[in-house]
Amino acid sequence: MEVEQAFGKILRKIRMENSLSQEELAYICGLDRTYISLMERGKRKPTINTIFELAKGLDERPSDLISLTEELFNLNVD
């Protein structure tokens, strides 16, 4: 399990908790829908600015997103 894969899972989880489609989240954050798709599947590594944009769109603190990513990442250290 890589960092970006853990982040992708957290991203999808929180997006769905907010009842947003990838399209809607992309629009709010000023990003591309296909890129949200790539991130959620752990195929892309967002920059710090993108992380802050996503957090804003999801009504979360960036540090909370990272904190959750960290926990998931540290679980499967295989």
Next chain:
Amino acid sequence: MEVEQAFGKILRKIRMENSLSQEELAYICGLDRTYISLMERGKRKPTINTIFELAKGLDERPSDLISLTEELFNLNVD
């Protein structure tokens, strides 16, 4: 004040608290020294993986790095 500039300041602060040179931190993290320099001056936006590497090398939680960046970023919202 942009996100990457806030991050740069936090990065330099914590690096110096750990009494590390840019060279030493770069070596520990497997990054380039000139790139540490660029980040500290807010000229580059690291990816999530790079943030995790830096945190590891600085003996900090990635979420703590981001949390501090957040606070500094929210101070000057000019």
Next chain:
DNA sequence: CTGTAGACTAGGGTCGACG
């Protein structure tokens, strides 16, 4: 609504050298 694919541009990250 989402995954994927291909083609593209901008910028992340490396490296050697010098002040």
Next chain:
DNA sequence: CCGTCGACCCTAGTCTACA
């Protein structure tokens, strides 16, 4: 020990289109 410069490669992120 650090800032900078120039050259380089790779990938972040966009866009169109189709299943």
